[in-house]
Amino acid sequence: MKRIGTAQRTTQETSLTATWALDGGDIALQLGFPFFEHLLHSMAKHGRMGLQLSGKGDLEVDSHHTVEDVGIILGQALNEALGERRGIERMGHSYVPMDEALVRVSVDLGGRTYVVWNGEVEGVYSPTIELSVLKGFLWALAGAAKANIHVDIVRGQDYHHVVEAVFKALGRALREAIQPDGTQNLPSTKGVLG
Numbered sequence: 001m002k003r004i005g006t007a008q009r010t011t012q013e014t015s016l017t018a019t020w021a022l023d024g025g026d027i028a029l030q031l032g033f034p035f036f037e038h039l040l041h042s043m044a045k046h047g048r049m050g051l052q053l054s055g056k057g058d059l060e061v062d063s064h065h066t067v068e069d070v071g072i073i074l075g076q077a078l079n080e081a082l083g084e085r086r087g088i089e090r091m092g093h094s095y096v097p098m099d100e101a102l103v104r105v106s107v108d109l110g111g112r113t114y115v116v117w118n119g120e121v122e123g124v125y126s127p128t129i130e131l132s133v134l135k136g137f138l139w140a141l142a143g144a145a146k147a148n149i150h151v152d153i154v155r156g157q158d159y160h161h162v163v164e165a166v167f168k169a170l171g172r173a174l175r176e177a178i179q180p181d182g183t184q185n186l187p188s189t190k191g192v193l194g
Contacts, residue, residue: 003021014065017055018074020051020074026103027041035128067133070140082109084186086187089189091107091109098168104150106150108147109177111141116149120157124158146193149170
């Protein structure tokens with residue numbers, strides 16, 4: 001059974017469509033926002049997942065609406081692709097170094113939503129997405145996917161290196177969490193998720 005989820009969202013600020021294939025596939029991103037596309041491509045590539053994402057947002061205002069709404073639809077697509085979440089490892093983590101930067105991301109797909117972002121970065125990269133907007137993306141993703149996401153910036157000074165390492169580590173942590181565990185059991189001692 002293929003684990004694929006789709007979602008779309010149309011508001012007065014954005015119009016977006018996503019398909020997330022957890023077990024691999026093509027990566028095609030068309031948002032008109034090259035740096036954010038670069039980050040999402042890094043996540044999907046290191047997660048060994050297929051990701052189709054297209055649409056537009058009011059980038060003439062700023063990046064907030066587009067980035068947050070992408071988080072919502074990606075979370076919805078991930079939630080759909082996971083189904084009942086039976087037979088998955090559920091949790092995963094990854095450390096990713098990029099030059100001077102080192103980032104750790106831990107994920108729990110156990111049905112509860114929370115995000116922790118520990119650390120800042122001094123450098124500024126232009127054109128960029130503010131760290132607060134990227135934190136909003138993670139909250140939107142976690143909320144729609146019913147996931148816990150913890151980001152720890154161990155060290156780093158270059159903005160591009162740090163945020164790219166975050167997305168690579170997120171992809172790798174998700175890859176570990178979605179791996180089949182050889183059963184059809186719910187990965188919970190309670191017998192339910194959430």
